[in-house]
Amino acid sequence: MSRASTPVIDPVELTRDLIRRPSVTPADAGAMDVLEKALTALGFTCRRMPFENIENLYARRGTASPNLCFAGHTDVVPTGPAEAWSAGPFEAEVREGVIYGRGAVDMKGGIAAWVGAVSRILAEGEPEGSLSFLITGDEEGPALHGTKRVVEALMAEGEVIDACIVGEPSSAQRLGDMIKVGRRGSLNTWITVHGKQGHVAYPDRAANPAPVLARLLARLDAHTLDEGYPEFPPSNLEITTIDIGNPATNIIPAEARARLNIRFNPTHTGDGLIDRLNREAGEAQAASGLRIELEHLCSGEAFLTQAGDFVGAVQTAVEQSLGVRPEASTTGGTSDARFIRALCPVLELGLVGQTMHQIDERVPEAEVRALSETYEAVIRAVTRRLSAK
Incomplete structure (x- = not known):
């Protein structure tokens, strides 16, 4: 041309x-x-x-x-x-x-x-x-x-x-x-704790997933991921939603769900963070006896x-x-x-x-x-x- x-x-x-x-x-x-x-x-x-x-x-x-x-x-x-x-x-x-x-x-x-x-x-x-x-x-x-x-x-x-x-x-x-x-990288994780629905007056007949989820989230939230990386601020984990969806006052729910996002610096990789979240969930599952499922999506390193x-x-x-x-x-x-x-x-x-x-x-x-x-x-x-x- x-x-x-x-x-x-x-x-x-x-x-x-x-x-x-x-x-x-x-x-x-x-x-x-x-x-x-x-x-x-x-x-x-x-x-x-x-x-x-x-x-x-x-x-x-x-x-x-x-x-x-x-x-x-x-x-x-x-x-x-x-x-x-x-x-x-x-x-x-x-x-x-x-x-x-x-x-x-x-x-x-x-x-x-x-x-x-x-x-x-x-x-x-x-x-x-x-x-x-x-x-x-x-x-x-x-x-x-x-x-x-x-x-x-x-x-x-x-x-x-x-x-x-x-x-x-x-x-x-x-x-x-x-x-x-x-x-920074971005990792989304969906957490589902599976319990057993029951009447609040008979907790021995049910398995409440809400306190299990609450303890797991508190543990994750309290952990310091790092102190920063050259040119980057510290990585941060944020709990973005907690969902039980229980309209009744007298029912122990069958499931409790949450979602979190981690914005991470080059101290971490998505796979490394996923491994850590899976370990934490595994320990919570072993301690509670309730099944905990995690789904992850790393949208970028x-x-x-x-x-x-x-x-x-x-x-x-x-x-x-x-x-x-x-x-x-x-x-x-x-x-x-x-x-x-x-x-x-x-x-x-x-x-x-x-x-x-x-x-x-x-x-x-x-x-x-x-x-x-x-x-x-x-x-x-x-x-x-x-x-x-």
Whole structure:
């Protein structure tokens, strides 16, 4: 594709086009079509990779190394009551220079900013190496058939990605003040204690699961998992629900259930924590004589992208573009970076996240344009650094 025929894409208009697609997980609503059309016009080879009912896209321009990837998601969380919004959540209305709409910050604005940056680079000439996009429609949901499946497929095919920027809204107070270089792991556990139902006046004829569950939860809650890890806070276990569902006042229940979540740093692995929970439950079962069942789902392991050429190049590019050197942080929840780290070094850089998932999610047009310019500087800096290796 010649420079003359390479379109320069306006990141603000692309943001609005994407917002107009009501892509609430798992619906795509045409959002991936909008993105594919823009990337095809820029000379990318686009490959749709659907898994189950989820739309995914891997697009690449060039075959040479290094391959710098941008990852993100077109799916969004539900809007909540539409009447509570000051503008339609999928109308992408602009008022006083601010774009309103679900996904404006998380993260359709980030995707559009990177596309705009790539278009300007290509209009000037060929970049060093290759550029690629890994976009999913399953980040805000269970995340079972999105980035995780795409990464597995790319690894099986031998696709090489040398570094990846995830466009999550990582900035805290002002654009560029923070990048995410790691994330804590997340483990959910469901606990069921099986007792025997009976009359409260005849406890000898029943087996109450409630106190067994209460003692087990108290023991788990009292245990200190660790004192922290370099760049990470201490791991924490939180009891998220306790359910017995007994409407009667004179019945000992047959079952008692609870759920907990552990956010853990690299001191632990998901399997290690599961083993410990199973041991604790086994001891409680042996002491009480009641059967205790545990189900576990580890949605991501903890990871850390170490300081070095990649992280340093991004920090320097952001500082030169925005006048602030971003803090390298591991705060917050999980992101799809937890899957991409199996392919290559990964970090997150994006918009200010203060209105994400809120009513009237919004982003200033100027911030989208500033992020796009910063992404342009990042692309140039990272590809130059990677090519020099």
